[in-house]
Amino acid sequence: MITVQTMSHVSLLLAFAVTLSLLVGGVTPVSASGGSASDHAAADLGGDGVYAQADDDASASFPGNVTVTRGDEVTIAVSHSDPANVTIGSDDNGFEVTVSVGGSGTTEVVLDTRRTTAADPGEFIEGGSATLHSEPLEEPMQPADYLMRVEIDGVEYDIGTLTVEPRGEYAAESNRAPGAFTPAEYVGGGEEGDANVGPLTGTMTAGSTVARGDYAVVRFEESGLETALNTTDLTGSAAANGLKVNFTQTDPGPNTEPREYVATDTANVTVLPNLEDDAFYVLWNTSGVELENIDARNRYRAALSLTDESGFVGADTTLATTTFDLRRQSVSLSPADDATVYPWDNDTYVVEGRTNRAPNTELEVRLRSADPDAFLLISDTTVREDGSFEATVDLGEASRGTNATLWVREHFAETRQEVRLVAPDPSVEFQNQTANGTTVEVTRAELPEGGFVRLVDDGGEVVGRSDYLEPGRHTAMTAELGTPLFETQRLRAELVYAAADGSYNPGAPAYTPNGGAVVNDSAVVDFPPEPTETPAATETTATATATATRTPTATPYPVATRTPLPPSGATQSTLPLSPAVAVVALLAAAALFARRGESS
Known part of the structure; x- marks a missing residue:
């Protein structure tokens, strides 16, 4: 008993001593975070x-x-x-x-x-x-x-x-991508299991109308699903962690079950995760979708849902949706009618068109002729964001004087056109006319390479020319004469080439197709009569004055004029009268005297 009592007293004394030391010494256990012993x-x-x-x-x-x-x-x-x-x-x-x-x-x-x-x-x-x-x-x-x-x-x-x-809001965006895109190439190409989505975002464009054969692309903004996303199974099952993505026909028509395409349940759907940016992309290849004749039945709803297998919800819950309208592919060329390409047109033939194919789709425009000088010309083009496209076909090596077929590959029936490639055919038309003596009119001229219309008279002299004429067809041209012409005469209009700088060169060669005769036409031109010399003024009275001399206009030659003789009795002249004039004067005087005598 003594021993027990002694031990009890010792235990009490030890406890008391420890407590007292803590209180007196101020020693309190502290954590690294600064909390007190009572906190921890x-x-x-x-x-x-x-x-x-x-x-x-x-x-x-x-x-x-x-x-x-x-x-x-x-x-x-x-x-x-x-x-x-x-x-x-x-x-x-x-x-x-x-x-x-x-x-x-x-x-x-x-x-x-x-x-x-x-x-x-x-x-x-x-x-x-x-x-x-x-x-x-x-x-x-x-x-x-x-x-x-x-x-x-x-x-x-x-x-x-x-x-x-809490998980944030979910969203779904509609996009489209060209049918030639290959999503399988970019699976797993990113960091930490993400896909390499750069090529996709670089080629896809926003839009909910998708041409059959292109990709309908949904960008889902996710929250809290990064470990649940199984890119190989999005059927909503336990293996899919309760996630489901599907495309469902919204209006199948009466008494008809809607078509449904479940992601990963078909080879036509690919999932590209981009969880680093809290998003993932679902690409649906629509080439295998059967289209209805009624547009409303070609609308599909894309949905991201959680099933009870997710652990987050007790019943199926839709997180985000968007819609797509599928359409048949269409491509058209402008203008829709057949075209004619002239020799003076640019060697690059520009083709324009429109399509409902996804922007960035590559199209191939073809121009083909099976004539003896057969050719096949191909030009690649890319669809713009507004659905338009433009292709340039180089006609530099194409034979002329033939017809060729133009079309867009894979869209022959709706884009086929005939293109007439006109061969060079220089010609000139010069009609009979009445001219003013300084210019004439050339009715029509076709100069495949440009140049001038040169005027030549019957003697082979060049008498005038037109201004420079651009390659092409021209009508009602004026050719200026180098010198005024008079009276009726025949002129010849010839086609000649211009100098390298487009100026007129008197020695430039004429148009001679296939090395033959010069391209020309002739016409009879009525010019005004050649002006004559105006005679000098005559005396009308003893005090006659000089008559004004008329000077013709547009006359290339000077007109000679003479000074009138002065009046009778003037002292300016001392020239003697000739004998004949003297005899006449005497006879006149005798007759005058005789008349006066009879009257007296």
Whole structure:
């Protein structure tokens, strides 16, 4: 009894001494995060009821708080000098798991919030040995703040917060891509399992009307589905983690089941994940879709849904939808009628058209002739965003004077046209006319390579020409004479080439097709009569005045004029009268005297 009493007193004295030393010395256990012993009693108190002693050289910490969307994975980095225990959650929020990490350094603990319904924490924890302290969850971790703690040898060195946020809004966008695109080439080409979506985003364009044979592309904006997405199975089953993507006919008509195309259930659908940007793309190859004659029955709804297999919902839930209208392919050329290409037209023949094919679709325009000088000309073009396209066919090597067939490959019936390639045919038409003496009119001229109309008279002299004429056909041209012409005469109009700089060269060769005769035409031209010399003025009275001399207009030659004689009795002249004039004067005087005598 004495012994027992002595031991009891000793125990009481020891407890009292320890308590007193703590109170007097002010020694309070503190965690690395600055909390007091009362805040972390459960963590620092040993199994025998005595507080664990911290190693002065030990350390552990989190870089900061962590946020994750419900359903996604989160990486929690922890630095530790010795093996440590990382605890996530607590009894307060119904979820608590401890992860033991060995060694020292920085360890990344990965937590998959979607799989936290598993009884084995190893299914949702990576990076260490996990122990689940709470009961398995019936649903993935709910949105909340979860406490994180890190301990070494039972001493807590840091705490932090893991915030699980609710899943965000989902969205679906309609796009289209050319049927020649090959999505299989880009699966898995990105980082961390993502696809290489760059080529797709570079070729697809926004739009909900899709020509049959092109791709209907849906861009889904996801939230909290990055670990649930199984690109090989989106049927909504357990293997698909409850995710379903399908394309369903919206209006199949009365008494008819709608057509449905489930992603990954058909080889015509490909999934390209881009989870780094919280998105994934679903490409539907529409080449195998049967089209109805009624447009309304060719509308399909693309939907992303969650089934009860996802663990997030108790019944099928649609997260996002968009629609597509499928149409038969159409291509047209402009103008729709057959065309004629003249020799003076550019050697590059431009073809324009429109189509409902997806922008960036490559089309091939062909021009073919099976005449003796057969040819096949091919020009590639790309559909613009507005559905238009333009191709240039080089006619430099094509034979002229023939007809060729023009069409767009794979669209022969709707684009076939005949193109008439006109051979060079220089000609001139010069009609009989009445001219003003300085210009004449040439009725028509065709100069495949441009040039001049030259005028030549019957003597072979060049008497005029036109201004420079561009390659092509011309009508009602004026040719100016080098010198005025008079009276009726025949002129010849000839076609001649221009100098290299387009100027007139008197020595330039004439048009002589196939080395034959000069291209020409002749006409009779009535010019005004040649003006005559105007006679000098005559005396009308003894005091006659000079008569004005009329000077013709547009006369190339000077007109000679003479000064009138002065009046009778003038002193300006001393020229003697001739004998004949004297005799006449005497006879006139005798007759005058005789008349006067008779009258007297």
